[in-house]
Amino acid sequence: MSNSAVSKFSPNLHDRAGRSTPAAKLDFCLPYILTGGALLLLFYQLGAAALFEPDEGRNAEKAREILLLRDWVTPHENFHPVLDKPIFFYWLIALCYKLFGVSEAAARLPSGLAALGCVAVVYWFARAHWGRAVALWSGLILLTCVEFFLLARLVIFDMAMTFAITLGLSAFYQASLCEDRWRRKGLCFLMYSAFGIATLIKGLIGVVLPGMVIFGYLLLTNSWPVLRRLYLIPGTLLFLAIVLPWYVEAGARHEGYLRYFFWEEHFLRFTRDAFNRGEPWYYFFFVAWVGFFPWSLLWPALCSRARWTLFDNKALFLILWAGLPFLFFSGSHSKLPHYILPIFPALALLSAARLVALFEASAERAMKALSLTWLAHAAVVLYFLVGHWLPAILPRALLAGVAGISRPLWFYGAALVALSAFFSFARFTRRWGEGQIYLAQMLIMTGFLILLTHAMFNASLQRSAKLVAQEARPLLTPETQVVVYDSYLAGLGFYLDSEKPLWVVTHSKKAGTFIGNYYVLGKRTSPGTRWGKALFEFDEFAARWRSAEQPLLVLAKAKNKVRLDQQVGAPTKVVASVHDYVWLVRH
Numbered sequence: 001m002s003n004s005a006v007s008k009f010s011p012n013l014h015d016r017a018g019r020s021t022p023a024a025k026l027d028f029c030l031p032y033i034l035t036g037g038a039l040l041l042l043f044y045q046l047g048a049a050a051l052f053e054p055d056e057g058r059n060a061e062k063a064r065e066i067l068l069l070r071d072w073v074t075p076h077e078n079f080h081p082v083l084d085k086p087i088f089f090y091w092l093i094a095l096c097y098k099l100f101g102v103s104e105a106a107a108r109l110p111s112g113l114a115a116l117g118c119v120a121v122v123y124w125f126a127r128a129h130w131g132r133a134v135a136l137w138s139g140l141i142l143l144t145c146v147e148f149f150l151l152a153r154l155v156i157f158d159m160a161m162t163f164a165i166t167l168g169l170s171a172f173y174q175a176s177l178c179e180d181r182w183r184r185k186g187l188c189f190l191m192y193s194a195f196g197i198a199t200l201i202k203g204l205i206g207v208v209l210p211g212m213v214i215f216g217y218l219l220l221t222n223s224w225p226v227l228r229r230l231y232l233i234p235g236t237l238l239f240l241a242i243v244l245p246w247y248v249e250a251g252a253r254h255e256g257y258l259r260y261f262f263w264e265e266h267f268l269r270f271t272r273d274a275f276n277r278g279e280p281w282y283y284f285f286f287v288a289w290v291g292f293f294p295w296s297l298l299w300p301a302l303c304s305r306a307r308w309t310l311f312d313n314k315a316l317f318l319i320l321w322a323g324l325p326f327l328f329f330s331g332s333h334s335k336l337p338h339y340i341l342p343i344f345p346a347l348a349l350l351s352a353a354r355l356v357a358l359f360e361a362s363a364e365r366a367m368k369a370l371s372l373t374w375l376a377h378a379a380v381v382l383y384f385l386v387g388h389w390l391p392a393i394l395p396r397a398l399l400a401g402v403a404g405i406s407r408p409l410w411f412y413g414a415a416l417v418a419l420s421a422f423f424s425f426a427r428f429t430r431r432w433g434e435g436q437i438y439l440a441q442m443l444i445m446t447g448f449l450i451l452l453t454h455a456m457f458n459a460s461l462q463r464s465a466k467l468v469a470q471e472a473r474p475l476l477t478p479e480t481q482v483v484v485y486d487s488y489l490a491g492l493g494f495y496l497d498s499e500k501p502l503w504v505v506t507h508s509k510k511a512g513t514f515i516g517n518y519y520v521l522g523k524r525t526s527p528g529t530r531w532g533k534a535l536f537e538f539d540e541f542a543a544r545w546r547s548a549e550q551p552l553l554v555l556a557k558a559k560n561k562v563r564l565d566q567q568v569g570a571p572t573k574v575v576a577s578v579h580d581y582v583w584l585v586r587h
Helices: 003-007 022-043 055-069 088-100 104-129 132-144 146-151 158-177 181-202 205-221 224-229 232-253 257-271 283-291 295-304 313-330 337-361 363-389 396-402 406-429 434-460 466-475 492-496 508-515 518-523 538-547 558-568
Strands: 481-485 503-505 552-557 572-578 581-586
Touching: 022 104, 022 132, 022 434, 055 088, 055 104, 055 492, 088 104, 088 158, 088 181, 104 132, 104 146, 104 158, 104 337, 132 146, 132 337, 132 434, 146 283, 146 337, 146 434, 158 181, 158 205, 158 224, 158 313, 158 337, 181 205, 181 232, 205 224, 205 313, 232 257, 283 295, 283 313, 283 337, 295 337, 295 363, 313 337, 337 363, 363 396, 363 406, 363 434, 396 434, 406 434, 466 492, 466 552, 466 572, 466 581, 481 492, 503 538, 538 558, 552 558, 558 572, 558 581
Parallel strands: 481 503, 481 552
Antiparallel strands: 552 581, 572 581
16 A cells, blocks of 8 residues: 555644644544544443343353352353353453452453454554554444444453454464564464464364464465464464363363364354254355444445455455355354354454555545445434334334433434534535544444443343342342243343352253253263252152242243143242243242
């Protein structure tokens, strides 16, 4: 890219009279504004929303049980050993609990910090290879695309793994070009450490994804001699030193675990629809388009104006980074939206590079492209406002989120109109610069995502165990045994602050689904806990109901109360209700 493309965002602090100009001051402050925006968006009311079921509740509870059981090797859910994922992510959450106490915010902090790290690494990579302008836009694009923002505020593995992969791939590319021996050693140390941590977060996928990108890049550029510069033997030893201790210890404690984990949780999950996650081959095209919103609206304009003289090795590397994992997951029989999160940093870098090139070619065309994002936000706000008055036009999943934010929606809509009018005037009078455009884009995106934060809070109360647990707390005594009948809320133990297992009553075919315990259930017909049996079939529970001396507090869906009464042979009494659930005791 020419220097003139970058200079539009370069800190030229003095005008011809030797005085600092407002535009130059703004350009100088933009990296700090991006940093402040990232801190605001990633950590504003991080703990306000309740834990979403089932993933957030399950992951937050597993980390809490690490502290309760003092077992830093085997993850537990409802005090049963659960070995579907490695333990590193739970370590991070448990450490946050130790530092800040058990809370929703502490559980989400690792994801938020990982997202901040992704933005920082993307900025660093772009600044090193394209310049300041691409660095600023790539950071903003990644930070404000919808899926990245949402997953940064959820207790799931993928953001932490994405940070590790982003750091590792960026370090690889830098190391492949670096001539300074000691700096290259440091970059290689980062790369191997990052891939080891990614493998401890989510298994082999943490090294397979970046491995296929690196292999494809070396193959297409015929850069095999680079391998001699990457300290393969000491790097492999470092990778194994990070990865092996936990896998070896987990395998020693749980017979057959390693075969189960690497065969069933990896190969069979990829090749078979054994977990009810099958989707058509084009599924991730839709996910990428929606998840990268609103910046995905710019793709046609950016691609149509592409000048492939910019198609150099770094562009090829990023295309492989985005394309190969996308194709890999598209071929899998197990598909979930967050699987392709690791490609978002590469998409942000490519989009930013093309956007800055478009500014260089024609600022007018760049403004027209960016106006699509403004129009998209206006359309979304209008849709939500109309949906507030006509709920029938909103999907059921959005109703709870939109409820209660009509006033902020009006405020944001008015601000959006005012900013649009101001910049339309500035555009026609030629009194705008890229710094002002960037700031306006950040303000619009920040307002929209803060609205989304409040919508998440409203929606979470309908998708969480929090309110259900709040109804039960006044009814609990130290002797009370909580029972969950033919249902399961993964975050219930978290919100009840339970120090012993909940009894889960279901039939054997549902048990693995309820507690994610496929390995343990495959090894034993009746998995237990330190407190004894806690997973019952219906007839077993009926016998326990009649013989139990301690008080039982049963959570069931309201529609299942009659069936429960018939199975235990006695009427139950409703003592509390919330959403579709009722709390029951002996009559």
